[in-house]
Amino acid sequence: MSADPLAAPSRFSSKGWVLFAVMALVWGMPYLFIKEAVDSYSPAAVVAGRTLIGAVILLPLAIHRRALRPALKLWPWVLAFGAIEMAGPFLLLGHAEQTLPSGLTGLLVATVPLFAAVIAFTRGDKGMLRPARAGGLLVGFIGVAVIVAGPGLAVGGSASLLAVGEVLLVAVCYAIAPFIVATKLKDVPSLGTITLSLFAVGLFYLPIGVLTQHEVPTMRSTVSLVSLGVICTALAFMAFFALIAEVGPARAPLFTYVNPVVAIILGTILLGEELSAGLLIGFPLVILGCWLAATGGVVVRRARPGPAPLGEAD
Template sequence: MSTAGTRATNPLTMSGYVWLQLLLLGAIWGGSFFFARIAVQFVPPFTLVLIRVAVAALALQVFLLARGIRFLDYRSHVLGFAGLGILNNAIPFSLLFIGQTALGAGLASIFNATTPIWTVLLATVLTADEKATPRKLTGIGLGIAGIIVMMGPSIGTSFGAPLWAQLAVIGATLSYALASILAKRFKAVPPTVTATGQLTASTLIMIPLVLMNDGVADFSGVSPGVWLAILALGLLSTAFAYILFFSIVRSGGATNASLVTLIVPVSAILLGTIFLGERLALQDFIGMGLIAIGLLVIDGRIEALMRRS
């Protein structure tokens, strides 16, 4: 139900612990681009999405079983889990993989980083406690500007990509925004259960799509290294990552959780520097500085400092 006419009296904020969760999630999802880049060369996009969510769902089902948590006790949320599976996994994962077959990484990162903007706009209409404010929009704008600076000339090479590829990635960001708002309805459900329900649902949804589009894939040429990347994508970048995501939504709200898309490019570049020997340029430091300032603006710390001084 829309609460657009209700005024927020207790807007959600982020504690230091939730900020740490957000930074960790950004680092993990930054690594997911590395794992996906390896795997998608050998596995069709829809099939890779199915394997990713199925591995994560199985791992979380085993985790709940080991903790003595009965997943069936939450069966009343089955329609909500299905909605999350569609909006947070099936649609965006598929659109991102499809779009990136014809779209450069630079422009894809910019489009993906617009997720907080869509979340703010949709949350303003659909929620009572997450209205758009000048502070939020300013911080998001600084963050996107930082990503544009970091990507530099590589962005220009992507603008010749087909319109359908660009629209696919934008569609993924809209789907993520709607999923973040829907996830607010699961505050009474433990994050591990919500993640398990979402990923179990998206697995069931993807099976017929894969059979119709990809058929049964041939994995005979997939090396152990590629399988390790796929497992990392499923276990770390999906199962564990979504536990963090739903924990952040539960404590900080949909808009704050969507800020992770501003951190992901920083994480991806730093991981490339650490593990692939890539070098940081001046534009990287400037861009990361702008993103950091943007996050501090959203957090309210800069505004509070200015008031004190």
């Protein structure tokens, strides 16, 4: 990483695109799993379950790499990251998806890059104002707006304004968190930050989850909860930190423009959620906007061959 923790290459490398695709997939899936999990688990129980599962999976690796001690030295910022990236958003998403379709939830979270661009601009990143990248953000947002405004997913009826507001607040949190990583935790092994954050959030929500759980969980909800912990938490956060290091905190959240594609496809196929004309029109706009915002419209740069960096792989 360069001396400026907010700096990023002007173009996406091949590694950046691979990580981008991984994040688009694994964080397009949680909306389906959350929708299924909250069918018989309370939102707080879902948060406690997924974070503790993720933490237990990562703990042996974190101990082996001696990644916990550096994270403990900066524990206030680690807890701040956990609160903004996990504790608040995970609970808000679980509560919102008791009302909203999983696909619509994914679409609303796709506003993350807009908030990230505003934050980057306030911190002096004028690159976000380049015509192609700014235009990409606008095109992507228009695509999201077209999808949300479509007759199949128009907000109304059971899709309450409160739930929509909760998801938009999640988007703001997701936009802020990468900047904490890039500025305050840049010298802390990502594995230590993730593991410590997951344990803190999980232990905080565990008693709340127990007290708010009032029914016997179904097998389908339990499988979804385990999937959230393994795929969408433990594995996803490792890829997320690698993406921040590769492309910078302003562009790392751009994969959230693609997440709705995954969320809507899964919701349509597995949950029978409606696939409207607005979705078909908005999909290409979302993809185009994501590409322009990420690259400025240039072709992907081939990474120069060189020795692998020493130390932690992630």
